[in-house]
Amino acid sequence: MGGTPTDLKLIDENGRRIDGRTPDELRPLKIEAGVLKRADGSAYVEWGLNKVMAAVYGPRECHPRHLQNPERALVQCHYNMASFSVDDRKRPGPDRRSHEISKIISEALTNVVFTEYFPRTSIDVYIEVLQANAGTRCAGLTAAAVALADAGVPMRDLVAACAAGKVANTMVLDLGKEEDNFGQADIPVGYVPRTGELVLLQMDGDLTPDEFDKGLHMAIDACKKIYEVQRDALKRRYSAKSPEADAGVLQDPDARKEVA
Amino acid sequence: MGKDVMADLKRDYITKLLAKGLRVDGRKFDELRPLTIETNFIGSAEGSARVRLGNTEVVVGVKLILGEPFPDTPNSGVLTTNAELIPMASDTFEGGPPDQESIEVARVIDRGIREGHAVDMSKLVIEPGKEVWIMFIDVHVLDYDGNLFDAANIGANAALKTTIVPAKRAGKGEDYPLPVAHQPISITAVKIDGKILIDPTHDEERVADARLTVATIETENLCAMQKGMDGAFSLDEVSKIVGLSRKIGAEVRTKF
Numbered sequence: 001m002g003g004t005p006t007d008l009k010l011i012d013e014n015g016r017r018i019d020g021r022t023p024d025e026l027r028p029l030k031i032e033a034g035v036l037k038r039a040d041g042s043a044y045v046e047w048g049l050n051k052v053m054a055a056v057y058g059p060r061e062c063h064p065r066h067l068q069n070p071e072r073a074l075v076q077c078h079y080n081m082a083s084f085s086v087d088d089r090k091r092p093g094p095d096r097r098s099h100e101i102s103k104i105i106s107e108a109l110t111n112v113v114f115t116e117y118f119p120r121t122s123i124d125v126y127i128e129v130l131q132a133n134a135g136t137r138c139a140g141l142t143a144a145a146v147a148l149a150d151a152g153v154p155m156r157d158l159v160a161a162c163a164a165g166k167v168a169n170t171m172v173l174d175l176g177k178e179e180d181n182f183g184q185a186d187i188p189v190g191y192v193p194r195t196g197e198l199v200l201l202q203m204d205g206d207l208t209p210d211e212f213d214k215g216l217h218m219a220i221d222a223c224k225k226i227y228e229v230q231r232d233a234l235k236r237r238y239s240a241k242s243p244e245a246d247a248g249v250l251q252d253p254d255a256r257k258e259v260a
Numbered sequence: 261m262g263k264d265v266m267a268d269l270k271r272d273y274i275t276k277l278l279a280k281g282l283r284v285d286g287r288k289f290d291e292l293r294p295l296t297i298e299t300n301f302i303g304s305a306e307g308s309a310r311v312r313l314g315n316t317e318v319v320v321g322v323k324l325i326l327g328e329p330f331p332d333t334p335n336s337g338v339l340t341t342n343a344e345l346i347p348m349a350s351d352t353f354e355g356g357p358p359d360q361e362s363i364e365v366a367r368v369i370d371r372g373i374r375e376g377h378a379v380d381m382s383k384l385v386i387e388p389g390k391e392v393w394i395m396f397i398d399v400h401v402l403d404y405d406g407n408l409f410d411a412a413n414i415g416a417n418a419a420l421k422t423t424i425v426p427a428k429r430a431g432k433g434e435d436y437p438l439p440v441a442h443q444p445i446s447i448t449a450v451k452i453d454g455k456i457l458i459d460p461t462h463d464e465e466r467v468a469d470a471r472l473t474v475a476t477i478e479t480e481n482l483c484a485m486q487k488g489m490d491g492a493f494s495l496d497e498v499s500k501i502v503g504l505s506r507k508i509g510a511e512v513r514t515k516f
Contacts (some may be wrong), residue, residue: 197492203485
């Protein structure tokens, strides 16, 4: 929330936002599950101009070993932004922001994983932001939940995440980069649809309690839609019966004849 | 894993009391521990405060040095917040580079101060784009009995309020008080066994399921929020904590 004075018109006279969206419209979202070969589970998310990859390794031996929990698995998320993911090159490696995001995403995912099934192990979740355009923690968490499911990790539910915020005195959904930079508030939300509970919640900016309430509800409604996209990605992944079918070669009976 | 065994033993005790509407130290669920604020505690800092919140004790120091602004905010001073969770303060703290816990504390304090516009950062500019004051808020935890977020937040607010910009030393005219505009006060609540209580002690934190910190300003608008731990909150619980934060935050604000 820079709040920097700007000539930028974030909402026009027709109530449209800078990229043409209505206040409660999500950016286009695409999720693909099982995109990496080596990882135990993975997911790729394109959300507006964000491109985020998530991979899961484990449950596996926990390192560092002093973090081992004799009763549970430890869900360790590592959020990282590629140096080329933003306009000004980001210095590679974790900064304080990524440490914080890693921590809150780890906590959000721990809530839905049956950690008690895998004592002493670590479930490592790697989130790589390849291209960033505001909302990468939500995109990362959304991708990570799908990657965990793709890895076959037993879960109570997926976590869907989305932010709402305040831009030009209007509550809007899913802030884009300009809206994030010059807006008035931002509320990232991580939501568990089956329980209706929040596992990630942050806020910065200036909001009345009513505005906050409205933003929270907008974000939750969006999370329900995002949940469907997540489920759909997993269904697509596992409805494919073989690598050939995965590639679409064997789905057409005539094509099968030709291969034979 | 000794700490988890202790936490399990205490969990029973704490939750049984909570079921009767009681806390180990006799407080109400929405009651802050005794708060004392001592300002100008450190002579070598430009502003400082020593805060005791129950048995939690932090010292916050503010230092100002001249430097360059960020290229994208040429008309604003720079704010940097750091938290040192030193081993002296608790057997759960370790030395070495900042870990995720201390980074989270520092960033949540920073978010409250920054988003609540505690300091008018435009008044810390000497030459736009070239030279500004860089303000460091350093939180030093001396004794840790839970709820660092609020102790440090209150300490930061108190320290900023007493900060003198050392312009004379830097050859930039006369010293002047830091232009403090607002007091963003954070209140932290935890959920234990479905009960919501504010200002958790270390034992309460250890057995808690989820934590939510909410910072408000004088208008009782919200300026920062951070949920932590692996439990979850319902919408009703969030709204309850927001209400508590506005009410208790206003009470804390009268103590400055």
